[in-house]
Amino acid sequence: MRVLVTGAGGFVGPHLRRALQATGAEVFGLGPHPIPGEVDLLVDVTDTKATAEAVAKVKPDAVVHLAGLSSVSECGKEPMKAFQINSGGALSVVQAVLALKAPCRVLLVSSGEVYGAAAGPAPIDEGLLPDPMNVYGATKRAAEIIALQHRYQGLDVIIARPFNHIGPGQTPTFVLPSFAQQVTRVPRGGQVTLEVGNLSAVRDFSHVEDIVEAYVLLLRQGKGGEVYNLGSGVGRSIESMLQLLVARSGREVTVKVDPKRLRPVEIPTLVGNVEKLKALGWKPTRSVDQALSAILDEMERRPAP
Ligand code: GDD
Numbered sequence: 001m002r003v004l005v006t007g008a009g010g011f012v013g014p015h016l017r018r019a020l021q022a023t024g025a026e027v028f029g030l031g032p033h034p035i036p037g038e039v040d041l042l043v044d045v046t047d048t049k050a051t052a053e054a055v056a057k058v059k060p061d062a063v064v065h066l067a068g069l070s071s072v073s074e075c076g077k078e079p080m081k082a083f084q085i086n087s088g089g090a091l092s093v094v095q096a097v098l099a100l101k102a103p104c105r106v107l108l109v110s111s112g113e114v115y116g117a118a119a120g121p122a123p124i125d126e127g128l129l130p131d132p133m134n135v136y137g138a139t140k141r142a143a144e145i146i147a148l149q150h151r152y153q154g155l156d157v158i159i160a161r162p163f164n165h166i167g168p169g170q171t172p173t174f175v176l177p178s179f180a181q182q183v184t185r186v187p188r189g190g191q192v193t194l195e196v197g198n199l200s201a202v203r204d205f206s207h208v209e210d211i212v213e214a215y216v217l218l219l220r221q222g223k224g225g226e227v228y229n230l231g232s233g234v235g236r237s238i239e240s241m242l243q244l245l246v247a248r249s250g251r252e253v254t255v256k257v258d259p260k261r262l263r264p265v266e267i268p269t270l271v272g273n274v275e276k277l278k279a280l281g282w283k284p285t286r287s288v289d290q291a292l293s294a295i296l297d298e299m300e301r302r303p304a305p
Contacts (some may be wrong), residue, residue, distance in 0.1 A: 001025045003219070004060040006045055006093060007067030009035035011170045012109075012208060016064060019212040028058045031067070045089035048096075055096035062105045062219050065093045068139075071173045072113065073263060075136035086139035087146060094150045094157065105156045107219055108147040112163035112204065112231065112272050113137035123204075123235075123273035126161070126227045133265050144227075151225050158222040160215060163231030163272045166291045167208035168298045175238060176292065179245055180299040188250040197261030199239035202269040204231040207286035214282050221280050231272035232284060245292050 003020050007013050008029025017027045017038065030051075031039035041054045045067045055063070068086040069075050075082035090108060097104050115124050116133035132138040147157045172178040179194060186192045214230045222228060246253045274282075 001062060002028065002058060002060045004028045004030060004055065004058050004063045006030045006063065006065045006089070009033055009039045010066060010070070012066055012165070012212060014038050014169060015167065015208050016066065016212040016215055019209070019216050023216060028060065030054055045092050046084050048092045051092040052096040052099055055093075055100060059100065059102065060104055062107065063093060063097055064107045064109065064215055064219065065090060066109050067093075068109075068143075069136070072134055072136040074173065075139060076134055076264070079135045082135050082139045083142065086136070087142035090143035091146050094147050094155055098150060098153055098155055103156065105158065105219060105224070106147065107158050107160055107215060107222070108143060109160050109162065109215070110140045110144050111137065112161050112229065112270055113267070114141040114144065114161060115270065116267060119267055119270050121269050123233050123271045124229070125273040126229055126276060133267055134263075148225070156224045158218050158224060159227040160218060161227060161229050161272070162211050162214075163204035163206065163229070163270060165206045165208045165211040165230075166288070166295060168294045170208075170295070176241060176245060176295055177299070179242055180249075180292075180295045181302075183246065183249045183251050183253060184296065184299040184302075186251060191252040191254070193254045193256050194242075195258040195261065196238075196242065196255055197258065198263065198266055199242060199255075200237060200268075201266055202235040202237050202271065204234060204271040205236055205241065205288050205291070206230070206232045206284060207288065207291040210284040210286050214277055217280055217282050218277075226276075228277050229272035229274050230277060231274050232288075233272060233274045235269055235271040236288070241288070241292075244289065245296065248289075248292055248296055 009031035032044040114130040
């Protein structure tokens with residue numbers, strides 16, 4: 001199976017490449033920046049012509065569309081750029097695949113963020129009508145609509161809605177690598193003041209390796225035209241994740257709220273019901289603790305900024 005992965009140089013791309021290769025797939029990574037071993041085709045998905053040429057050259061059996069601006073706050077700061085990359089990029093990819101005129105499944109990686117205001121305290125299932133509350137969620141919902149519309153032109157597409165996933169390779173733009181980076185600025189046994197945002201938000205955290213295994217499964221066994229939540233089904237407050245991280249770090253931490261880290265709009269609780277995915281045979285096998293240890297190890301090894 002020849003699989004083209006967009007956003008191959010990002011956080012998830014390298015994990016997905018290895019998971020696909022473990023199943024015998026041949027992987028072609030596409031991305032806008034040269035990253036040896038990860039990006040084989042230097043293409044920005046907002047460049048429709050270059051994307052079509054790359055897809056035509058690879059002739060994939062499947063495409064996993066990961067490429068996008070994945071930070072909620074960065075999308076809020078640059079909405080037009082966010083729509084161009086996240087929604088326009090999806091349009092480039094699905095049109096390039098249709099132009100192949102050959103069987104090729106697209107797995108569009110959206111986000112649990114699309115549920116927005118529709119999310120309540122209970123785990124959300126795929127039947128709930130999305131109601132995005134921020135630019136990021138809206139760009140992903142638009143990408144879903146674009147992809148699903150193309151199924152009436154013959155596209156075989158599946159929508160993945162992952163909730164928060166963590167592990168090595170994620171940048172400090174995101175909450176846990178940010179906390180880990182700050183904590184590891186002092187040696188073990190030391191004291192550190194940690195700047196934080198909203199600790200009361202509740203999110204559904206998974207190990208990135210479990211999420212990429214779900215992508216591989218969906219490519220092979222997902223039902224065309226369907227939407228699947230990907231997550232743990234368990235809600236954890238950011239505060240409880242911080243406590244787990246601090247306990248593992250061996251440092252004394254004082255917490256200080258940095259107003260710049262608070263979001264203008266915050267979804268209080270975002271937890272997915274993942275029974276539909278589990279019915280395909282998916283089962284998470286890594287713990288959040290393992291992911292936190294890997295994030296801390298990575299930050300301990302990094303030279304101080
Ligand atoms: N980034 C950040 N930094 N977030 C903080 C901080 C901080 O210092 N303090 C508290 N938070 C809170 C945020 O307000 C949010 O409620 C939660 O921690 C998680 O924030 P992020 O790690 O930035 O991720 P996200 O939830 O906005 O989005 C992630 O999950 C989505 C799926 O649910 C990303 O991975 C998205 O790409 C993904 O689609």
